[in-house]
Amino acid sequence: MKRINSVVLACLLGLTAAVQAAEVRDVRFWRAPDHSRVVFDLSGPVTHELITLSNPHRLVIDIQNTKLAADTQKLQFANSPVTGLRHADKPGGALRIVFDLSADVQVRSFLLAASGDLHDRLVVDFLDKGESVEAQVIKSVETSSQRDVVIAIDAGHGGEDPGAIGPGRVKEKDVVFQIASRLKERFERKKGYRVVMIRNGDYYVGLAKRRDLARKAQADFFVSIHADAFTNPQANGSSVYALSKRGATSASARILAQRENDADLVGGVSLSDKDQVLAGVLTDLSMTASLDASLSVGAQLLGEMSKISRLHSKRVEQAGFAVLKSPDIPSLLVETGFISNPGEASKLKSSSYQSNMALAIFEGIDRYFRESPPPDTYFAALKRGDTPGGRPATAGVREYTIARGDTLSGIALRYNVPLSDLQRHNQLSGSSIRVGQKIQIPAS
Numbered sequence: 043m044k045r046i047n048s049v050v051l052a053c054l055l056g057l058t059a060a061v062q063a064a065e066v067r068d069v070r071f072w073r074a075p076d077h078s079r080v081v082f083d084l085s086g087p088v089t090h091e092l093i094t095l096s097n098p099h100r101l102v103i104d105i106q107n108t109k110l111a112a113d114t115q116k117l118q119f120a121n122s123p124v125t126g127l128r129h130a131d132k133p134g135g136a137l138r139i140v141f142d143l144s145a146d147v148q149v150r151s152f153l154l155a156a157s158g159d160l161h162d163r164l165v166v167d168f169l170d171k172g173e174s175v176e177a178q179v180i181k182s183v184e185t186s187s188q189r190d191v192v193i194a195i196d197a198g199h200g201g202e203d204p205g206a207i208g209p210g211r212v213k214e215k216d217v218v219f220q221i222a223s224r225l226k227e228r229f230e231r232k233k234g235y236r237v238v239m240i241r242n243g244d245y246y247v248g249l250a251k252r253r254d255l256a257r258k259a260q261a262d263f264f265v266s267i268h269a270d271a272f273t274n275p276q277a278n279g280s281s282v283y284a285l286s287k288r289g290a291t292s293a294s295a296r297i298l299a300q301r302e303n304d305a306d307l308v309g310g311v312s313l314s315d316k317d318q319v320l321a322g323v324l325t326d327l328s329m330t331a332s333l334d335a336s337l338s339v340g341a342q343l344l345g346e347m348s349k350i351s352r353l354h355s356k357r358v359e360q361a362g363f364a365v366l367k368s369p370d371i372p373s374l375l376v377e378t379g380f381i382s383n384p385g386e387a388s389k390l391k392s393s394s395y396q397s398n399m400a401l402a403i404f405e406g407i408d409r410y411f412r413e414s415p416p417p418d419t420y421f422a423a424l425k426r427g428d429t430p431g432g433r434p435a436t437a438g439v440r441e442y443t444i445a446r447g448d449t450l451s452g453i454a455l456r457y458n459v460p461l462s463d464l465q466r467h468n469q470l471s472g473s474s475i476r477v478g479q480k481i482q483i484p485a486s
């Protein structure tokens with residue numbers, strides 16, 4: 043009797059397993075300057091297979107034992123090689139997804155396991171071909187002895203990673219992008235600076251890649267913009283963080299660093315993008331000099347920020363923030379207020395507070411670079427009393443050389459310039475460009 047029962051039970055379990063297929067509950071699309079990302083929200087872990095086909099170009103994904111329970115019609119694939127998405131249920135229970143593609147693109151996929159509030163996700167990246175835009179920018183950097191100070195502005199989170207979410211579903215990624223954009227404008231209005239935006243839209247950039255982008259752009263300074271959150275909605279105030287070579291300066295700094303470092307789990311980083319070099323970085327001597335500079339800028343920032351916001355901490359706090367681990371670039375992370383505090387959330391959404399915060403950050407960094415300019419810069423020449431001649435008057439216009447795989451719309455997206463401005467400025471009527479062609483990027 044007992045034996046029969048267990049046979050029946052085994053059959054039932056087998057049946058349940060067959061019936062309980064995983065579900066695709068949502069599908070999202072994100073366009074970044076160098077890739078397009080599709081994310082499938084899953085009800086549980088799955089196995090999948092990719093098949094690339096040509097003539098015409100397609101990507102087929104078979105997700106085993108899975109049903110589609112999401113609206114794929116809402117997806118907009120603008121500015122990407124994806125022209126459409128179809129799906130079908132295969133015999134045997136697999137879900138087949140077919141992406142129609144306009145070109146032969148490199149594809150990678152990876153699974154993100156459920157953690158915390160997050161479900162299992164399947165990420166598919168379509169990598170653009172051609173030289174990256176970032177690499178091109180460096181080539182166009184002027185070789186004058188009075189170069190610009192390069193400021194890398196990093197709007198935290200983005201794409202799959204909303205960051206902290208405040209009352210009324212206000213998202214950290216949106217608020218900090220607005221503050222970062224206002225900060226960019228501030229710097230671009232002042233002679234002697236060039237800005238690199240680490241993220242130029244709503245997509246996720248891995249923490250290690252953020253540092254790499256700053257290094258590739260030969261940044262003199264890196265500032266990462268965030269908004270804080272805490273379970274107690276009363277928590278308030280803005281704060282400034284630098285990297286710590288040892289432990290964190292406070293328990294709350296350590297917890298904050300852990301939370302910010304978890305962004306890669308949320309935003310989605312494939313193994314190939316993960317950090318390879320961090321282990322040895324902190325022993326580098328240049329780290330000490332960078333950290334000293336970071337702390338000096340941080341003190342200036344706190345002085346400026348105290349004029350417009352209550353400070354959560356009156357000193358520059360330190361902890362092991364992954365995004366700040368550049369051995370040679372002074373780097374700070376600014377928490378611009380608590381998005382979990384209803385009063386501060388509404389301030390963070392307002393254009394006046396965003397502008398004031400951007401101005402405070404600008405003033406703090408600007409004061410530092412005017413007082414301690416790198417020797418080959420315009421500010422160093424100013425300080426020495428040299429006449430700042432011999433530099434081309436670019437008025438914010440940059441030159442860009444078209445590389446293989448570039449599209450005009452992709453360049454517009456990367457530089458945050460309307461496509462129509464780009465066309466008008468270069469007297470282009472359509473969107474056809476050729477490799478090697480030089481175009482002017484107007485100030486955005």
Ligand SMILES: [Zn+2]
Nearest residue numbers: 198205268269
């Ligand atoms: Zn954050």
